[in-house]
Amino acid sequence: MIEVEGLTKYYGPSRAIENVTFSVNRGEVLGFLGPNGSGKTTTMRILTCFMPATRGSVRVAGHDVFRNPLEVKKNIGYLPENVPLYTDMTVRGFLNFFAEIKGVEKGTRKARIDEVMANCGVEDVGDKLISKLSKGYRQRVGLAQALLNNPPVLILDEPTTGLDPRQIIEIRELIRRLSGEKTVILCTHILPEVEMLCGRVLIINEGTVVAEDTPENLTTGLQRSHRIHLQVEGPAAEVAASLEEVPGVLRVKQSSPPSSGPHSYDLEVDKSDEARKALARMIVNRGWGLLEMRTIDLSLEDVFVKLVTTENGG
Amino acid sequence: MRNFLPIFKKELASYFTSPIAYIVYCMFLIIVGYLFYSGISFFSILSFQSLNNPNLAQGLNVTEGVFRPLYLNMGVILLLMMPLLTMRLFAEEKKSGTIELLLTNPIRDVEVLLGKYAACMAVYLVMLLLTALFPAFTTLVGSPEAGPILSSYLGLLLLGASFIAIGTLVSSLTENQIIAAAVTFGILLLLWVISWSASFAGPTWGTLLLHLSATEHFQNFAKGVVDTQDVIYYLNLSVFCLFLTLRSLESKRWRG
Numbered sequence: 001m002i003e004v005e006g007l008t009k010y011y012g013p014s015r016a017i018e019n020v021t022f023s024v025n026r027g028e029v030l031g032f033l034g035p036n037g038s039g040k041t042t043t044m045r046i047l048t049c050f051m052p053a054t055r056g057s058v059r060v061a062g063h064d065v066f067r068n069p070l071e072v073k074k075n076i077g078y079l080p081e082n083v084p085l086y087t088d089m090t091v092r093g094f095l096n097f098f099a100e101i102k103g104v105e106k107g108t109r110k111a112r113i114d115e116v117m118a119n120c121g122v123e124d125v126g127d128k129l130i131s132k133l134s135k136g137y138r139q140r141v142g143l144a145q146a147l148l149n150n151p152p153v154l155i156l157d158e159p160t161t162g163l164d165p166r167q168i169i170e171i172r173e174l175i176r177r178l179s180g181e182k183t184v185i186l187c188t189h190i191l192p193e194v195e196m197l198c199g200r201v202l203i204i205n206e207g208t209v210v211a212e213d214t215p216e217n218l219t220t221g222l223q224r225s226h227r228i229h230l231q232v233e234g235p236a237a238e239v240a241a242s243l244e245e246v247p248g249v250l251r252v253k254q255s256s257p258p259s260s261g262p263h264s265y266d267l268e269v270d271k272s273d274e275a276r277k278a279l280a281r282m283i284v285n286r287g288w289g290l291l292e293m294r295t296i297d298l299s300l301e302d303v304f305v306k307l308v309t310t311e312n313g314g
Numbered sequence: 315m316r317n318f319l320p321i322f323k324k325e326l327a328s329y330f331t332s333p334i335a336y337i338v339y340c341m342f343l344i345i346v347g348y349l350f351y352s353g354i355s356f357f358s359i360l361s362f363q364s365l366n367n368p369n370l371a372q373g374l375n376v377t378e379g380v381f382r383p384l385y386l387n388m389g390v391i392l393l394l395m396m397p398l399l400t401m402r403l404f405a406e407e408k409k410s411g412t413i414e415l416l417l418t419n420p421i422r423d424v425e426v427l428l429g430k431y432a433a434c435m436a437v438y439l440v441m442l443l444l445t446a447l448f449p450a451f452t453t454l455v456g457s458p459e460a461g462p463i464l465s466s467y468l469g470l471l472l473l474g475a476s477f478i479a480i481g482t483l484v485s486s487l488t489e490n491q492i493i494a495a496a497v498t499f500g501i502l503l504l505l506w507v508i509s510w511s512a513s514f515a516g517p518t519w520g521t522l523l524l525h526l527s528a529t530e531h532f533q534n535f536a537k538g539v540v541d542t543q544d545v546i547y548y549l550n551l552s553v554f555c556l557f558l559t560l561r562s563l564e565s566k567r568w569r570g
Contacts, residue, residue: 048418051566073420080418084411086324088331100320101419145415 001026001153001183002047007056009042016042017207020056024200026152029175029184031198031215033191033304039207040187041081044157047185048078060153074103077146081157081187083138087131091122091141094130095148102149112148120144121170135162143171147178154178157187172197191301203307210307218303226269227296228276229255233262233289243267246282248275262291317421321429322436325403329437334398339441342395349387350448353380377459381449382536385466388445389473389532393506396474397498399437400481401491403430404563408489423563431482431556438474442467462538469535472548473528477502479555486562502528 002024009016017039024030034040045051047058049069057064063071086094095113104112117123120140125133130141139162146154159175160168175184175197188194194201195215203211203218211218232239236254243252243265251268269275276293283290329335357379364371407413416426446467452458481498488494509527512520524530528551531544 045414050414050418070420070422073418076418078415078418080411080414082411084413084415086328086412087410088328089324093327097320097324098419101317101421103316103420142415 001028001061002185003057003059004043004047005057007043007046007058008054009039009046009051010054015207017204020204020207020209022202022209022212024183024185026183027180028200029179029186029198031194031201032185032187032204033189033194033201034204038204040204041157043204044078044080044155044185044187048076048155049073074149075151076153076155077149077151079142079146079154079156079159083142085130085138085141085145088129090127090129091117091133092126094141095144098145099148104149112150116144116147119147119174121167136164136167139163140167140171143174152182154182154184155187156184158189159186160188160190160193191304203304205307211303226271226275228267228269228279229292229294229296230265230267230279230290231262231292232265232283233291234283234286236263239263239283239288240265242282242286243279246275246278248272248278262289264292266296315425315428317425318429318432321421321426322432325430325433326436329399329433334402335437338395338398338437339444342391342441343444345391346384346388346445346448350380350384353384354452376452376456377462377538380452381458381463381466384448385470385536386529386532388470389529390506392470392474392477393502394499396438396477396502397481397495399434400478400485400498401495402485403434403482404486405489405491405494409491417566423560427482427556427560427563431478434478434482435475438478439471442470442474459538462536465535465538465540468540469532469544472535472545472552473532476528476548476551476555479552479559483555483559483562486559505529 004020004022007020008018020039020043022030032040032043042051046053047060047065049065049072052066057066059065060072061075063075065072086097089097092113095117096109099109099113114123117126120143122137122140122144125137130138133141139159143156143159146156156175160171163171172193175186178184179197186194186198198215201211201213201215201218202209230243240252240254243249248270249267250270253266255264255266267279269279280290280293357374357376360370360379361374364374404413407416417423449458449463480501481494484498484501485491485494488497505526505528509524509530512523512527514520515523525547528548531547534541534544
């Protein structure tokens, strides 16, 4: 549905994105992650024909964004970051204006507007001026605008910022409902949201793609090490020192010393199972009590922070 | 051109939901009304004096004496008012970011441009129609000639069309409305005073400067003369500025 190849964008001499390549299949929800200034919004703006790329090609629903922008735009519903809206219009007037531009048939226009207003939960503010609306309502009016002509592709740039928890759940529900039939690109900072909604995640940092996989694979497969939680009965300092000597153990951290009872340790070990076997053997041989050993899955947040910071050399 | 009408309606509505249009109408009519009042008062004093002075009476003509200077002055007042109508056209959308929403919808640049331009022209047309009250009122007490008045309105329409085109172009180049207004005002003022140095600029440059002046071309219309040369000048200026605006909008598509 969306094919991006070798996308590069320079603002004058400064690089915004470099050689970004990815594709999104029909009906898929792609999470687009990255720290601020990593080129997320630039990529979205190129996809929606607002800006040209310096190099590379983008095809949306079979149309090239540079050669055939009008067809591309017909196929995309876009919610820009910060949700710019015409604040001097009423919600209904605003939606009617965009329904006309998106070519929604006159006969079905009113019904369609009512439908998206109900879907996005803005039916009770239809006659209010947009300037009088709260951030949450504005966000949903913007989303309603994107859905008006029932486009096959949705590009949402941070759709849930500024919403209260109940509204966030509603919007996520809406995105989940749409995800079967529509292709969605979701730019966000909120990582649990990505884990919840997206079938695939793409992490971008300083303009280049640093990871692309399913959230599950990212949190397990892509890690370079396992994290192990240990509870060992024995002299704390000696145990910690011995643990570090076991081959395959990369780092040992003694976690919050309890007032009484056995100490806990968080270990980082390499991915082979040998390290764990060796650890168990060593503890038993030394005569300490091995009370607990379990692997900890990294959250997507950990992976994200790791990918983004290691690239900086940090 | 399917999207021309929605843009036109939206722009027109926003002139009237924000009080810009009302304020500009109000100030314009106050100033023109004052000029009309002082013109017609002076004319009536002259008329009374001419009762005793037949030589004076021969040169008296309400169209020449009241309306010609009035319309010439209106041209100058437009120069001050027009930037206020045009400054928001693109600058406001760029500032608030709504241009991103608009241009990522299936719409052509030319539709956006013409919709906005036509809306501003409509606002201006209503403003001109409101000033038609003055000649209409004068027919109650005198007999102004229709010809020169109609040609003056044609001239004002063309003059305004070119002023609005210049303002639209400037507004598309900045995201600051004050800058848009100031630059438009500067250009319009320059087009007005550029002919002042024509008398001492030598024959070649003098003719050129006279031809460039937007107000010089209006003189004929105010006299009641519709010369194709003047019509072409205003149409040229309008189309040229609109063309440049379109290029400036399109440049976003290819400029890195």
